[in-house]
Amino acid sequence: MRRSVMFLKTTREASADEVSKNAQLLGRAGFVNQLMAGVYSYLPLGLRVLNKIERVVREEMDAIGGQEILMPALHPKDIWETTGRWDKMEDVLFKFKGAGDRDLTLGPTHEEVVTPLGASVIASYRDLPKAVYQIQSKFRNEARAKSGLLRGREFRMKDMYSFHATQEDLDAFYDKTLDAYMRVYDRLGLGGGRTLVTYASGGAFTKYSHEFQTLTDSGEDRVYVLGDGRHGINEEILDDGGAMADIIGRHKGSYADGDEKKLEQVKAIEVGNIFKLGSRFSEAFGFKFLDKDGVAKYPVMGCYGIGPSRLMGTIAEVLSDENGLVWPEDVAPYKVNLMTLRADDAACVALGDKVYDALQAAGVEVLYDDRDARAGEKFAEADLIGCPWQAVVGPKGAAAGIVEWKNRATGEGCELPLGSWPW
């Protein structure tokens, strides 16, 4: 993509009342544009990143047997009354009237849709297990949207739902999903101890659920790190003595009274949450299957959520530096940000065009800053946008066919002739 024709405007200054780093950087760099509190447009650069995050999530869900579907965002009232959540989730439901004065809402989550959907396909133990997922915009009427992409009213979410004949089968799939989630964070640059598997309250059917918490001072959650540095405990269950003994014992081998008070408290962003739902929803909808023994039973379910838009904000928050964004290769909008330094220098332009063509021919995604702009402006913008590699064609090396390369994350550079790449 040539920068000169791109739908993009970067700015030197962030909007005054954007305090959170992800909102400032993503806004300044032209990845997103705010429409109202907690609601954003994704511009070309931002959409590329969002799509790549979703691709990573999709690949990892497919790899464990998840099957992609797409459910409606628009829901009738009755399914929500069936589960009792029309009133219970009052705070977050956007409610309004449709044609014929019918009560409607926008989906903040999809158990109410997926459970009857599962029932339409599953009638026998032979139909189990099944796992379906979707990636979609979700709507929650948060009392206070805040922190840029971290807490919106409209946001992207991958939600997977699994159906099982037995608790053991659910447990096994749940563990598999947990591992898949960790692979997602690794690929997004949030692995290697940056993201903890955290024990949180489990709800009605299990002792715990698991949250995935990325460590950063800008996070709004507080978690306590267990000794292994890979697991944590959510603040909300810290006062549960039984849970403490169980969890700490599980990771340390033993538990002594008061051990939880020695844990280090850190701030983190919740970047995923997985739950065992048991038969709460299958019972609500009267969804049964016939088991081997001919007995009708309720399938047990699990649900697994991860928010691509929040992940995008988290990456911006955690991996950026003072000059701008720093994208991991798997999700960068482009692999290379190529730039010419002099639009009036024929050798520069010619070599820039050649490098651009060669990169594209090699299948490399490249953003080519071909504008008639000053060098400093191009350098600053490239750092702000944060593609993994910068390729500079300037008057110094152009005549000799030399391209200067710089790694955005490490700052390391090298000079290579046309046709050679630094990776």
Add this chain to the structure above:
RNA sequence: CGGGAAGUAGCGCAGCCUGGUAGCGCAUCUGCUUUGGGAGCAGAGGGUCGGAGGUUCGAAUCCUCUCUUCCCGACCA
């Protein structure tokens, strides 16, 4: 939803206290000079001062109401 702060050009701000026809920087457009880390000079365009009501001869400025945004808290199956 409670508390706090702020709304003036696309963005960042001054002006408000002490009422008298709205200004600066960035961005945009034109010209010239520049050209390796967000250039300089000269000129140009762009604003119902968030909205409504009120006080006044006269309101960006004073008063009332309202909307919005951001921050803290509460909330976050």
